[in-house]
Amino acid sequence: MNIQIPRGTQDILPGESEIWQFIETKAQEVCRRYNFREIRTPIFEHTELFTRTVGDTTDIVQKEMYTFKDRGDRNLTLRPEGTASVARAYVQHKIHGWATQPNKLYYYGPMFRYERPQSGRMRQFVQFGVEAMGSADPAIDAEVLALVMDIYKEVGITNTKLVLNSLGDKESREAHRQALIDHFKPSIHEFCSDCQMRLEKNPLRILDCKKDRDNPLMKTAPSILDYLNEESRQYFEQVKAHLDQIGLPYVIDPTLVRGLDYYYHTAFEVMAEGEGFGAITTLCGGGRYDGLVEEVGGPSTPGIGFAFSIERLIMALKAENLVKEAEPSIDCYLVALGDEAKNKSVELLYQLRQAGISADKDYLDKKMKGQFKTADRLNARFTAVLGENELADNSIVIKNMQTGEQVSQPLTDFIQYIKKEIEGGQVR
């Protein structure tokens, strides 16, 4: 039987994996510049971690989690996002007690959501995310926003828009919650069964409903910005002032509510503006989650972060025509002719690699022509030919594949010669 890949997942083959490596490296470099350090957490966690933090009325928890019982009857879930795990690790390892505060962390890895697959929406996707924990300074909100926009800039994406909102503090959200209930209650029968259930439990989630998004009551729903108390309003003003100060452009969208329950104050998304996108244009989402660490049993700790998927970032790169398939390339291809030379090439190949040179040889018993063809296909910068004559006088013939120039070198100088040529030439 021909076994296919599961729906909503993908294989990333050589040619495309180089783009992934490029993005990972750029994102890590930017994180280093901003003094964020990497944290790695498990791919599965106790289910309760997500129900308590992401929120039991969210789509993620209600419909999208890959939850299973292990052989010890534990209830586990493949992580649908990274923030909850970082908060758990933060408490478990008492990171709040570390001498350097706030703690600025980043992570990178696969996440799992049982969604209906479409372009930009996968069941397994890879998120790059950051979490800055331990500071309620609006300047750190601006820093986190600057960081994500820097990552997009570094990889070359220009058509993006930073969309900002405030969800206020507990008090503001409570006032807004009541206003939402009053707004939707008289016509709640027009909404889907999920929204009817959400009305009393968590009316903010109605604004995030994919089924009822075209109902006219959505557009006239009370705006959170009208319900911010003085403290929340001031916080939002300071975040905006810092963004203005560093010249980072943004637009305010009071309907931006995010799909997870843990947010307070700043909430944001980065949207793709270019053409070539389908329905999904959100590249990145994040915000402030000041109650989250307490929710997982830690001390009251403010925090803010974001996550974006590499899949959507690559969509944006493709929309801007910035992706081309990477070609293979190596420094040196060894062409060996005859049994003795083949045997010797095992040793030479090892020495080349020990000297830091990327190198390869034939393993399919090909003739000279075939070996040169492979060297061409691998875009080798040099080929080194070892035949019976060369073996007899302890030499090797080296061909520069760009210029066609050919020289004979004593075998004892071979590795040094290639090393010098490579280092003196263009750096790959």
Ligand code: HAM
């Ligand atoms: P989120 O909005 O659920 O937030 O996801 C963040 C990003 O993950 C999205 O903007 C998108 O780039 C990507 N993403 C989500 N679902 C999929 C999918 N099915 N396929 C491909 N990409 C997807 C969070 O996950 C929060 N933990 C972000 C955060 C960090 N907030 C604070 N800190």
